Amino acid sequence: MGSAISQEIVRDELGKMKEALDNNSLSDVIKQSNINLNLLKNTTLDVAITGVSGVGKSSLVNALRGMTDFEEGAAETGTVETTMNAKGYPHPTFPKVTIWDLPGIGTPCFKAEEYLRKVNFERYDFFMILSSERFTTNDILLAREICNMNKKFYYVCTKVDRRVKSARRQQSFNEERTLETIRKYYCANLAKAGEFWPRVFLICSWDFNKYDFPLLQKTLENDLDDLKRYALITTMPNLSREVLKRKKDAMEGLIWTLSLVSGAVGVIPIPGLSTVCDFGILVGTMIDFCKVFGLDEDSLHRLASRVGKPVPVLRSAIKKSEVANRITREFVTRLWRRSTVCRTMTTAEIFLDFIPVLGSVFGGIGSFATTFYMLKSFLNDVEEDAANVLAIATAPYPSLPPQRKFRRGELKVN
Structure with a gap:
């Protein structure tokens, strides 16, 4: 899976979660997170x-x-x-x-x-x-x-x-x-x-x-x-790397909230519920990320029509993520399996620092970290792929080498 997420970033996010739970009850934090998500989706x-x-x-x-x-x-x-x-x-x-x-x-x-x-x-x-x-x-x-x-x-x-x-x-x-x-x-x-x-x-x-x-x-x-x-940023045309960066910043604001919701489900003592919810959050959010960055079939076709380049040429620039309609539970499962070792190595010792404080009130810390890690990594990949698509869309077609003119009677040898 694409760009690695550093130990320091994961530590910072767990610190934010700890601070939120120090100042508010778990139920209040989860309630506000769901309110924020609904507002973003329905604005x-x-x-x-x-x-x-x-x-x-x-x-x-x-x-x-x-x-x-x-x-x-x-x-x-x-x-x-x-x-x-x-x-x-x-x-x-x-x-x-x-x-x-x-x-x-x-x-x-x-x-x-x-x-x-x-x-x-x-x-x-x-x-x-x-x-x-x-x-x-x-x-x-x-x-x-x-x-x-x-x-x-x-x-x-x-x-x-x-x-x-x-x-x-x-x-x-x-x-x-x-x-x-x-x-x-x-x-x-x-x-x-x-x-x-x-x-x-x-x-x-x-x-x-x-x-x-x-x-x-x-x-x-x-x-x-x-x-x-x-709402404006998510729908604006991808004009430059700066615009892509602003889109990424907006999406990063969602990741903490989504990870917190995922972790909250981990508290509920129903076998398998956390895994089901995590995959639902991951699939839905990854699809949304692709659409925001124009990496879905409809957006690629519209872009191809505007710039006069074939869809397969634009699609070929998507190397690290995937087109939105191909993101399924199976796709996320493959990413999860590929990143298991890396995720364990970068977060296991961090958990040990926070579990004494959070463990008694937040049993879903693993769900929080997994959701955060995978969404953060995937967002990095989507931004990079969108930048590659933009580069191909805006690049001029390479000019053909000049053809040598043949004199009458001269044979052209292929």
Whole structure:
């Protein structure tokens, strides 16, 4: 099994468990752990994307869901106002997260004074106000109303790639200077319309690695509470190693809680119950880890469609973990058998330090350590495999060597 977990890490986790039981009863700790797990699993996130007709709302909805504009279930795109009602598009892997494609404000179909009532603005957690040319007075009014509801909004300039491409024709082209000019233009436009502290994010829906999208993503995370932030991070596209690291950090927060629940079951004196529960926790959590990192068949097919590379090529990068649909009890059993010796060597002497304190109140210390060890190791493997998939997805195809031209009458020998 992948990356080894050091003795110090296991010792730290057992120390946290000891501290939790010193300050609270076992039943209280377990109760709170189950509450936390239920909150994480059931937290919803509703993201509203709005702006005038034709700015690329639907394309951004699809991109945030990891989809192209042409897949089944994608938001409809077009050059005219195709969004006539607020329509929610659940994330294909995590349906508790919904991206909403809202009608354009100020169009003949939706006048500004009717807009807020018709789209039910109270429903959404935050808003992206899009523009591809300039922001309007209606956009400013909309932003102020969002502020009145104590919610967050973000001005987002789309289709920046087109402006950059046009600027490349200039002999003195400099991309960084061009982007700063575009940003100043939009900020001046907003200031003129009455926005005193404008901030604009420049993005391209076709390539989230470019321009300001990584900054926008980090800003959204910082502005959300812990539960909403967790929901956002798990569904964000894998743009870079930094994003994968943030996903890993979020998943690590689950491991201690899941291990504690596993250990609690070990207290119950029913033969075989702990083993059954441990395997259930391990299988379910490993599948979730794979889905968060895009290592499931559906996600791989969507990624292949976006980057134009065969699914088997992307799948070949998964060396240490496994595709989600192949994670079964038998798969976990194989991992467990392979890691038995290593686990015993790294944790046996640590248990001796803690059992005098914990043993009388926590009979499931072995279940806790086993669950923690296996999930931590598997998460390390998943992050590494996801990074390998990302590298293949973003790498250009190798160029073919130039073919030598043959003269008339010259034989080509294979």
